[in-house]
Amino acid sequence: MERLDEMLAPEGLSCNVTSQVSSALVGILVALNHDALLTLPGSLAAILQWQFGMARLVQPLPPIAFPLRLMWHSSYDRDECHQWVRGELAKIAQEIAAGT
Numbered sequence: 169m170e171r172l173d174e175m176l177a178p179e180g181l182s183c184n185v186t187s188q189v190s191s192a193l194v195g196i197l198v199a200l201n202h203d204a205l206l207t208l209p210g211s212l213a214a215i216l217q218w219q220f221g222m223a224r225l226v227q228p229l230p231p232i233a234f235p236l237r238l239m240w241h242s243s244y245d246r247d248e249c250h251q252w253v254r255g256e257l258a259k260i261a262q263e264i265a266a267g268t
Contacts, residue, residue: 175232 172183189195192208199206199240200220216222222262239256 171232175229179229181228204213 176182186204187198189198192212195206195208196216198204199222207226210224212222213222217224240250240254
């Protein structure tokens with residue numbers, strides 16, 4: 169949150185996180201049943217807007233870049249789904265590094 173607050177400060181804004189959830193599904197349920205904002209990919213937001221009449225808000229600032237590191241327990245090394253996800257993430261990282 170510190171990096172987010174740094175980006176918001178020049179605009180006179182601040183971030184107040186009241187809760188964090190364990191998954192997008194839990195976040196959706198919280199947002200549907202309470203007065204809460206949920207940050208998620210635009211493609212999913214479009215579905216929720218259509219399906220549940222949720223309102224979509226455009227974020228007020230450009231996206232904030234930050235390093236991301238993902239780790240899996242070795243028990244998932246042979247899991248086909250995890251192999252696919254890791255491969256897709258590796259492709260995206262290579263495209264970003266190549267500037268494409």
